[in-house]
Amino acid sequence: MDRERSDVSAQSRLIISLTLTSFSPVRDLLAPGSAKDHMGGGAEFILAINLLVAGLLAAAFMTISFNDAACAPARCLVVGYLLGMAYFAIEFCIPVFDNARPAVVAGFAVFLGATIAFNGGLAHKYGVAPPWGPMLVFLLAATVAVYFVQDLPRQSLARMMAYQLPYAAMQFVGVGIVWSSRQRRDWLDHALMAVLAASAMQFVSKPFIAHALGGWGVNPQAYLQSNYALVSQSLGTVFGMTIALLMLIILVRDVLAEATSKSETDTLSRLLNRGGFERHAELAMRDAVRRGIPVALVIADLDHFKSINDSFGHASGDRVIEAFAGFLRDAAAEHHVAGRIGGEEFAIILPGTNLAAARLFAEGTRSAFGALPIDCLPANHRCTASFGVAELHPAEGFSDLLRRADEALYQAKGSGRNCVRISIGSIAARQPVVANAGPKISGRG
Known part of the structure; x- marks a missing residue:
């Protein structure tokens, strides 16, 4: 009797085991090392969130651009976040290409262009002449460099640095634009400089983070499945949202200040009413x-x-x-x-x-x-x-x-x-x- 119960129990365990392992997601999770391998899959979800958020921010800055006080800065920011959307879309498409080099280089150039457009918005906001010429020359040089470093080993530090350092440089340019402004700065402006500097440093640190997490995928198509992609996209979300919200608050502050100034100014004398x-x-x-x-x-x-x-x-x-x-x-x-x-x-x-x-x-x-x-x-x-x-x-x-x-x-x-x-x-x-x-x-x- 006990032997029959033992046989039934063994058969039940076998049936349950076969049922579970036949279900592919469960089978993959039960595979050795699968939990670690599937951590990176979350990067796709975060990338989708970033794509949506970039679109919402572009719409928000477009709305603000209809106000005269924030017109030029907000329009540059709209261009920047539309380019950000394009970058995230390119990242989604990279896995479908057999030769991903053109898409990787295009994605790099588009995202660097987004940071340049952002700096243009900063310059207009803070009354500084936008350094379009030097920034565009830098964009061209950095894009050419990234194209050629694709021939280096994928996990080499030089290749990773060539990809990340131009982003850091543009963030530091943003800090310099705000710092060089002659406009009166309050705590929001100082907070923006601090976050831009911190964002620049996270770009500098990304090659080392990738090395610590085992690289950024064996090839560009595998990037989104890497643990590094999850961390990188998460950091990008945190810093990107913080910078965008600070800029949004600063522009709204300026719009309200201009509205208050107009309501308090006598049009004939141009003195306070x-x-x-x-x-x-x-x-x-x-x-x-x-x-x-x-x-x-x-x-x-x-x-x-x-x-x-x-x-x-x-x-x-x-x-x-x-x-x-x-x-x-x-x-x-x-x-x-x-x-x-x-x-x-x-x-x-x-x-x-x-x-x-x-x-x-x-x-x-x-x-x-x-x-x-x-x-x-x-x-x-x-x-x-x-x-x-x-x-x-x-x-x-x-x-x-x-x-x-x-x-x-x-x-x-x-x-x-x-x-x-x-x-x-x-x-x-x-x-x-x-x-x-x-x-x-x-x-x-």
Whole structure:
């Protein structure tokens, strides 16, 4: 009885064994060393993901390219990611070729072209002249080199380096483009440089990774089945996605910044409008308070502006506004904030400037503008402006500073115009009124 059960059990095990081994995937997995051999198969899946992601990124950058601020950079990036798609498609097709050399060289050239297009986008973004000539010469030279190194043993370090080092070089060129930019850089730009440098180093390390993992396939057709392909494609996905997302965020940041700037800019004077001026001036004031330095506000109002419009037309009035705005913009330092806060009223906040220095600034501006000939007006006609000046006091807010400077401006208007008055404390313009300056008026103009 026991022997019969033993025979039945043996027969059952034989049937199960034959059934499992007849199923080819299971048979392959049960073969010695098959687990290791099948690790590389995942590279095909990652390659498919990369192909899809490259297409999505090309679509994303194409959408951004419709905005003027990001047009040129985004279009270069679209070309780069379309070339990336072409590279991944070539990698998929290599196993079907008997002679894979043309496809391998074409894939190399296409992917290197993608990195060059990316660098072109970087150059446009960061205001650097794109080095198209040197990069294209490098592309040609590197492609020729890769063609000829195909004759070297496939696992030789020289052959692997010839394939990977040009990619690393282009990534380092990208770092240099961002670094050489004169634009102000924030943490996102520094992060992009760091990731580009890290990506360059992973290209440098790939020949050594391939050597450690037993090579990159006995021939190009076997590349995707190698363990190295799985690691290489995974690294490419991580760095490629990180770089793409950083670029996407940076371009969106710039688009939003341009939209904000347009919404805060007065189109006639090209200075900040009232809303933009108040926001930027308050930020500058808070920064000055934090640093413990003085900050002053100067408000100016063009004299008799209505009569200029009535006598010479609104086009002439607009030209006067443009002239004063340009004069104020030229007189302002980089850290000053200037704006047109009303029809003919302007303001400038001066961080690091006390009341006496701000008064000198206002007097210099008043005197120089009063001597400035303006187009569209008679040669002997000169325009003038009145100024109110106030320095921020402890425990004051921006609205308090603005109110006191405005009160000082009213005093200047009431003192005969074409003069400067200052606010000391809570009472505006304690400066003595010039004799025979004329009656005080309640309005401006």
